[in-house]
Amino acid sequence: xxxxxxxxxxxxxxxxxxxxxxxAFGGNQALEAVSFAMTKGQLLGLIGxxxxxxxxxxxxxxxxxxxxxxxxxxEGRSIEKSSPHEIARAGIARxxxxxxxxxxxxxxxxxxxxxxxxxDPDTEDRTTLIHRAKEHLEFLDIDGFAHEQAADLxxxxxxxxxxxxALMLKPRLMLLDEPFGGxxxxxxxxxxxxxxxxxxxxxxxxxxxxxxxxxxxxxTRIIVLANGRLIADGTPSEVREDPGVIEAxxxx
Amino acid sequence: xxxxxxxxxINGVIFGLIYALIALGLTIVFxxxxxxxxSHGEFYMLGGYTLYALTSGAVTFFSIPLSMPTIxxxxxxxxxxxxxxxxxxRGMLRPIYTVRMDRPEEYAIxxxxxxxxxxxxxxxxxxxxxxxxxxxFWEGSKHILGDLYLAGxxxxxxxxxxLLIGITIYFIYxxxxxxxxxxxxxxxxxxxxxxxxxxxMNMIAMALAGLLAGAAGAAMAPIFLVYPDxxxxxxxxxxxxxxxxxxxxxxxxxxxxxxxxxVESLGSVYISVAYRDVFAxxxxxxxxxxxxxxxxxxxxxxx
Numbered sequence: 001x002x003x004x005x006x007x008x009x010x011x012x013x014x015x016x017x018x019x020x021x022x023x024a025f026g027g028n029q030a031l032e033a034v035s036f037a038m039t040k041g042q043l044l045g046l047i048g049x050x051x052x053x054x055x056x057x058x059x060x061x062x063x064x065x066x067x068x069x070x071x072x073x074x075e076g077r078s079i080e081k082s083s084p085h086e087i088a089r090a091g092i093a094r095x096x097x098x099x100x101x102x103x104x105x106x107x108x109x110x111x112x113x114x115x116x117x118x119x120d121p122d123t124e125d126r127t128t129l130i131h132r133a134k135e136h137l138e139f140l141d142i143d144g145f146a147h148e149q150a151a152d153l154x155x156x157x158x159x160x161x162x163x164x165x166a167l168m169l170k171p172r173l174m175l176l177d178e179p180f181g182g183x184x185x186x187x188x189x190x191x192x193x194x195x196x197x198x199x200x201x202x203x204x205x206x207x208x209x210x211x212x213x214x215x216x217x218x219x220t221r222i223i224v225l226a227n228g229r230l231i232a233d234g235t236p237s238e239v240r241e242d243p244g245v246i247e248a249x250x251x252x
Numbered sequence: 253x254x255x256x257x258x259x260x261x262i263n264g265v266i267f268g269l270i271y272a273l274i275a276l277g278l279t280i281v282f283x284x285x286x287x288x289x290x291s292h293g294e295f296y297m298l299g300g301y302t303l304y305a306l307t308s309g310a311v312t313f314f315s316i317p318l319s320m321p322t323i324x325x326x327x328x329x330x331x332x333x334x335x336x337x338x339x340x341x342r343g344m345l346r347p348i349y350t351v352r353m354d355r356p357e358e359y360a361i362x363x364x365x366x367x368x369x370x371x372x373x374x375x376x377x378x379x380x381x382x383x384x385x386x387x388x389f390w391e392g393s394k395h396i397l398g399d400l401y402l403a404g405x406x407x408x409x410x411x412x413x414x415l416l417i418g419i420t421i422y423f424i425y426x427x428x429x430x431x432x433x434x435x436x437x438x439x440x441x442x443x444x445x446x447x448x449x450x451x452x453m454n455m456i457a458m459a460l461a462g463l464l465a466g467a468a469g470a471a472m473a474p475i476f477l478v479y480p481d482x483x484x485x486x487x488x489x490x491x492x493x494x495x496x497x498x499x500x501x502x503x504x505x506x507x508x509x510x511x512x513x514x515v516e517s518l519g520s521v522y523i524s525v526a527y528r529d530v531f532a533x534x535x536x537x538x539x540x541x542x543x544x545x546x547x548x549x550x551x552x553x554x555x
Binding site for chain 1: 352428429431432434435438439441442443444445446447448449450451
């Protein structure tokens with residue numbers, strides 16, 4: 001860290017930061033004092049056994065289950081009290097393990113459903129919005145299904161559709177929950193390629209995955225959760241060697 | 253040409269359109285908010301009373317009796333009921349989706365059911381059990397063709413229904429806000445993470461329900477008069493209609509409402525008028541037996 005950065009303080013360097021985040025559901029402590037910070041350009045892999053709090057952490061970040069205590073900062077603004085749509089409009093997009101698409105709309109209509117709320121009224125009208133929606137569908141190679149009902153799409157196509165739909169927000173941070181779960185290896189390759197394309201355009205990622213080889217290869221940094229606590233934080237090779245991580249995965 | 257049969261068919265369609273107006277609000281609130289609004293019939297009642305209060309001269313405002321023309325009273329009654337509906341959404345229903353609670357559906361049922369009783373008995377206490385008659389929208393009976401005559405007020409109510417159903421369908425399917433409403437109905441969490449303010453969508457749904465029920469109540473007031481439980485029978489039919497049409501389906505509700513109107517009308521003539529309000533339930537039982545997801549409802553693949 002340089003002197004200037006030290007004077008400016010950490011929050012300016014960190015594009016995204018969770019400090020002491022805790023959530024309890026009834027008596028179950030789903031997240032316990034989780035803290036980490038992310039700098040621009042990182043791809044954070046979030047791993048841990050089932051029930052370790054990975055999805056809860058994404059839900060807290062996107063405002064679905066607000067933190068009981070703690071702080072979440074995004075680009076220097078605290079967002080832990082904001083509602084999900086405000087967080088989405090602020091630039092944090094999100095996908096789910098089971099794609100939350102709109103089943104009785106076509107793929108293109110899915111893209112446009114939030115159109116009015118996500119567009120910039122000065123620069124985007126109906127035509128440019130539809131154009132952008134088609135571009136995103138093309139980017140993920142599902143433009144052929146633009147006029148299919150979303151309910152008729154396969155699991156993999158639904159996953160790609162919610163990915164494309166998230167891009168409508170022009171996000172700067174994307175939270176992906178199990179983007180490779182139950183998906184054909186060729187499709188996984190395509191998603192990996194797209195993630196890398198988007199990173200080169202300046203989008204940061206937090207990716208939750210159980211697919212350890214894939215996430216270890218993809219992430220620049222890995223965070224390990226177990227029972228709601230952060231037990232390791234480092235590069236993939238550091239985390240792979242960590243005795244606490246090995247115990248959490250194999251000892252349970 | 254059998255003008256008697258024709259007039260009964262037309263009457264059926266007219267009633268069907270009015271039922272559709274009531275059912276639309278109910279189905280919109282159900283699909284957006286997942287709230288079964290048992291007080292919807294009282295929105296209808298309030299529409300009728302508001303029209304009466306504004307137009308009859310029986311109510312004074314700074315010692316000036318209010319006796320505006322009914323045609324002006326109608327839109328004011330709609331807006332008044334919509335404001336009331338928004339107040340209910342803000343004040344009473346909002347905890348269902350902003351506070352994490354154990355049984356939101358049950359809370360909503362008990363709340364709207366209680367509200368329904370409160371409003372009915374409130375009206376009974378404030379204005380009494382008497383039937384009140386607002387002035388006509390379009391007086392007298394109108395010659396259509398041959399021996400066919402229809403009451404002006406029924407034609408007026410039909411026109412209001414067609415207009416408002418058309419506007420509602422355009423609003424839902426043809427505007428950005430309508431798309432956002434549909435998205436909210438189809439996946440609430442999915443909508444909120446793409447930037448749709450679902451709390452605002454709830455408010456819009458309730459306002460729409462208030463506008464439509466208020467319009468129906470006011471438009472029907474000169475025909476069926478106004479009394480505290482005037483909303484009960486229409487709202488029961490609206491429930492039948494949204495099950496018949498498929499919960500949450502807007503075209504389904506309109507088609508089902510017209511079918512129900514015709515069945516009732518012909519049933520009253522050819523079977524017995526005493527069973528008029530029973531036909532709805534016979535149709536309901538039939539649909540539940542043979543097509544439980546409704547005429548337009550879709551069986552969903554649930555993940």
